[in-house]
Amino acid sequence: MSKSVLGLYNDPNQAADAMDALKNAGFAQGTFDVLTGTPYPEGAFGEHVPQHRLFRFPAFGAIIGFTLALFLTAATQIAYPLVTGGKPILSLFAMLVILYEMSMLSAVISTVVGIVIESRLPNVNQGVYDNRITEGLIGVVITTDDDKADTAIDALNGAGAMEIKQA
């Protein structure tokens, strides 16, 4: 069985010490994390800097949107080739507007999907948490085997945790 342990800190330096203590106690990167109510500079807690592939999402979305728009604009005009205002049936300028908008729409939607997926959301099993994190406390959370939980608690307490929670 695995267990989640959360240490709460008032001071960012203590939270950074707790992260170091967990590292020194032999816990692998990725098994522990820091929770804050506001963004901190990257690496402020000595945490593992997360990698993401968000930039691929809009590019992929734009290609899909462009293809769909090309199909929509071309196919609808070819399906009923009614000449209006002397314009060609496949009028490029008029099609460009729709191609552009649909490419951008698809890029935005896929970016949002990308943000959600890369943020590892939705996160149904929230694990151990404390509401005071959004009031300024900093949480250091670790998920580990039952038999290593005491080591983790010692590491968190050693850094000056004001409270320890377990789930």
Next chain:
Amino acid sequence: MQQRRTIDQIHTNRVLLNGQLDTPKWWAPTVIVLGIIVAIGFFLIGIMVNKGLGVTGLSRPVYWGLFITTFVFWVGISHAGIMISAILRLSQAEWRRPVTRAAELLTVFSLLTALLFPLMHAGRPWRIIYFILPYDFARGIMPNVRSPLIWDPVAISTYLTGSTLFLYIALLPDLGNLRDRTTGWQNALYTILALGWRGNPRQWKLQTVGGILLSALMLPIFVSVHSIVSWDFAVTPAVEGWHSTIFAPYFVIGAVHSGVSAVVTMMALMRWLWKWEDFIRPEHFDALARLLIVVATGWLAFTFLELLFAVYGLDAPELELRDMQIFQWPWNLLFVTFLFTGYIIPVGMWLQKSVRNNIALMFWSSLFVNIGMWLERFMIIVPGLARKTPFVYTWEAYRPSGLEWFILFWSLAWVTFLMLLFSRFFPLVPLFEQKESQTFGDSIKIGRVRVPAIVREAD
């Protein structure tokens, strides 16, 4: 006066969540009054759909009147959101923090409102479905993608969808905060909406990178939307005053002018109504006014360029139209009013530092701008149609009916109503942005003075 106070996160939560956790006393009566106005408006719209457009003042040759003017007006207001939020995010302007959410929200609700006006204007709104489906299933006539009237809903739908998603993503950390502060059904609602937000470095990083990426994607959409709205007019060669190559940038900068002014109006109201003096400060109004001076002057340049290009060719119908717009009653009164309220009075005020730091004066000057900008759209759309031209056998002056005026008034009430409803459930100022500002804020001593400073990461 010290504007930037050190505020802890508990105080920030208590003050900025006062709309959700401790609803102000004025909220319910205001929403009820606005709700009655909104209901009356929908009833009148129902009458109009039932009776037809004969209940409006629209008649040959003026078929585009108050509804289309108000449509363009609300699309213009909607440009506040992305202008403020995206540009300021990309440039990491520190003063954006209390402004972004309100601006994004204004975009969403203005666009929703703008979309209603072409529906009303169409007379038979259910036929809008033909924009999506073939006109005639038997013959398979498809929507004409070569028409600006198809480009327009495509662009606005793109902008509305993008803005709504942008708003939601930026709301995630605050939804997590609300989840932590509520109980019962509210807690259940925010738990679902927050998607399990915890605030770990990965989530914060994606929030920051995603915000910048979405800003970069939304900016070209923002430019395209009002350009495409302007092409509803600009690609019509038959109407003098409409067929202009300058319309796209002219409309975009006009939209920014009216949109940012609307944000000023909204920020003043937020500061007064929710008592957010510590968060929405005179320095924010000062920064917005400086931005507005530049935008308004750019817009004025386009206004005169448009006029110059129109008369430079000495084309007789164009000259007649401009003569009518500027010198003939009652258009001359509208023209002067638009010029004074859209530029001369507000910019004259904003040039004074004392005005830029005076919230009440900023509020009134921003209202002036939007009176002027509404008149600008009216002066673009209606005179070109109203001018007497050969080969048209019926002629009636356009006098908007009481119903049209009420629906204009209704749209203001409707947007305010939606804003207030939103404020009951979601914060109007991004809390995490405020807290970040406190985390990154410091003060440094230079010589004998101590000045506020913001720490920023290198990349």
